[in-house]
Amino acid sequence: MNCAQLKEHAAAYALGALEPDERRACDRHLAEEIAHEGCHEALAAAHESAALLAAALPPLEPGEHVWRAIEQQIGAGSSAEPGRTGGGVASRRPGARRGGGRREALAWTLAVAAGVLAFVLGMEYRASERRRAALDAELAAAASAERDRQICLRELATARVSLREREAALALINDPGSRLVQLAAQGDGPYHASAILNPERQSAMILARELAPQPGKDYQLWLIRGDDKVPAGILRTDAEGRTLARISEQALREGPPDALAVTVEPQGGMPQPTGPVILLGTVPSA
Amino acid sequence: MPNRHDVEVPRPELRPGGAPRPPVGLPPVTGASGRGDDALLLERVSGGDPGALRALYERCGGRALAVAHRVLGVRGEAEDVVQETFVQVWREAGRYDASRGGAMAWIVTIARSRALDRLRTRNAAERAALRSGEEAETAPEPAPSELAEQRQLRDRVVAALAALPREQRSALELAYYEGLTHAEIAARLGDPLGTVKTRVRLGLLKLGALLRERGLGEQP
Numbered sequence: 001m002n003c004a005q006l007k008e009h010a011a012a013y014a015l016g017a018l019e020p021d022e023r024r025a026c027d028r029h030l031a032e033e034i035a036h037e038g039c040h041e042a043l044a045a046a047h048e049s050a051a052l053l054a055a056a057l058p059p060l061e062p063g064e065h066v067w068r069a070i071e072q073q074i075g076a077g078s079s080a081e082p083g084r085t086g087g088g089v090a091s092r093r094p095g096a097r098r099g100g101g102r103r104e105a106l107a108w109t110l111a112v113a114a115g116v117l118a119f120v121l122g123m124e125y126r127a128s129e130r131r132r133a134a135l136d137a138e139l140a141a142a143a144s145a146e147r148d149r150q151i152c153l154r155e156l157a158t159a160r161v162s163l164r165e166r167e168a169a170l171a172l173i174n175d176p177g178s179r180l181v182q183l184a185a186q187g188d189g190p191y192h193a194s195a196i197l198n199p200e201r202q203s204a205m206i207l208a209r210e211l212a213p214q215p216g217k218d219y220q221l222w223l224i225r226g227d228d229k230v231p232a233g234i235l236r237t238d239a240e241g242r243t244l245a246r247i248s249e250q251a252l253r254e255g256p257p258d259a260l261a262v263t264v265e266p267q268g269g270m271p272q273p274t275g276p277v278i279l280l281g282t283v284p285s286a
Numbered sequence: 287m288p289n290r291h292d293v294e295v296p297r298p299e300l301r302p303g304g305a306p307r308p309p310v311g312l313p314p315v316t317g318a319s320g321r322g323d324d325a326l327l328l329e330r331v332s333g334g335d336p337g338a339l340r341a342l343y344e345r346c347g348g349r350a351l352a353v354a355h356r357v358l359g360v361r362g363e364a365e366d367v368v369q370e371t372f373v374q375v376w377r378e379a380g381r382y383d384a385s386r387g388g389a390m391a392w393i394v395t396i397a398r399s400r401a402l403d404r405l406r407t408r409n410a411a412e413r414a415a416l417r418s419g420e421e422a423e424t425a426p427e428p429a430p431s432e433l434a435e436q437r438q439l440r441d442r443v444v445a446a447l448a449a450l451p452r453e454q455r456s457a458l459e460l461a462y463y464e465g466l467t468h469a470e471i472a473a474r475l476g477d478p479l480g481t482v483k484t485r486v487r488l489g490l491l492k493l494g495a496l497l498r499e500r501g502l503g504e505q506p
Contacts, residue, residue, distance in 0.1 A: 067340070
């Protein structure tokens with residue numbers, strides 16, 4: 001994707017109307033460290049225009065209980081870090097030289113001041129560029145996490161589960177402490193799975209699809225920690241190969257695994273993997 | 287003998303941390319509220335100032351609730367979305383980048399995104415069941431505390447939307463309030479995909495242009 005193409009997509013991006021692969025292509029382009037030609041600005045303008053659609057609605061007044069709930073969650077009473085005063089341009093005014101003429105002294109003073117100014121501005125520019133690069137990396141990471149979250153939500157939308165199970169899964173997906181894992185198909189299989197792990201709550205779920213029932217076989221989930229492969233249960237799928245399964249607390253007691261894998265095993269499962277790995281995903285660090 | 291396939295563990299991908307940055311010394315926010323004030327408030331939130339979050343909540347919470355309610359149609363759920371939104375703002379204020387849009391737009395985008403997440407997890411039967419259970423909930427009364435400047439903005443945005451061709455307006459509303467993709471809009475309206483893409487692009491461009499003509503290129 002290039003800048004002109006991204007500008008074409010800017011409106012749809014801001015409105016969330018792009019397909020996932022189109023949005024990923026836009027994100028990759030935005031994260032590129034190249035001399036962009038106005039695509040960031042076009043996207044910012046599109047976001048502003050899109051947000052104005054919200055301005056067409058009459059505002060409502062949230063109840064005070066909403067703010068109280070927010071306060072409770074953020075832990076009210078946290079104090080701000082003391083602000084730092086912004087660094088000013090250090091300047092020195094050396095005393096005027098005697099015997100060299102006022103004009104010469106002034107020129108020397110101005111030269112020194114200009115040199116100091118250029119040095120400080122250069123430092124500030126580099127610091128600003130480092131900060132921009134760090135923010136861009138954070139944004140890319142946040143965008144990647146948000147993409148994973150969107151994939152989980154789409155999987156959940158098509159899973160045939162009860163309202164209670166759906167609400168539990170949604171709460172886990174939206175918990176800021178949860179880590180989302182995309183398990184990729186190994187080989188040519190159509191399989192796909194997303195997992196949500198919350199180490200603090202010792203709670204985890206996996207949503208999978210295209211795991212077509214196989215006579216005499218079961219799909220078995222494994223938690224991988226270093227060289228250890230810990231069995232985490234059989235995935236029971238419906239006739240269309242979909243499942244939403246909770247991973248047991250016991251399996252998570254030793255902390256989050258390094259990776260998750262699904263293998264095809266004899267019916268009933270095995271104490272250690274014997275069959276082919278069909279799905280594999282690494283668990284992101286906190 | 288069954289084949290043994292060792293599971294290889296790819297190297298976990300490391301993600302940069304997101305610790306909030308301490309704020310540079312900021313002047314106190316006084317006088318009429320505006321776009322720059324929202325950005326300053328977010329800077330303070332990123333430094334751990336709950337008073338700044340409260341001020342943002344009072345400025346932006348009403349619009350966030352309006353969007354969430356428009357998407358979900360149920361007040362209680364919409365309020366839950368507002369709560370989640372401001373908790374997320376508290377945690378991620380350090381990630382806000384003013385070059386990518388105004389603070390109000392950022393906050394409302396979070397609220398809309400969370401509302402659409404909830405909407406997508408409802409299947410058609412659940413949506414019908416929830417709506418029938420809340421039949422008594424008609425359109426809620428607007429906040430009495432809407433500022434005059436916000437009312438003026440709203441009137442202008444409504445007028446600009448009315449000036450758009452009906453097909454463009456419909457496409458924008460389906461994308462914004464129902465979170466539909468191009469393909470889903472095309473399927474809903476029975477129109478070709480390419481036509482829908484053009485309507486979305488031109489519709490938003492024209493909306494922006496109409497509002498700039500009225501001196502509203504950016505939100506207050």
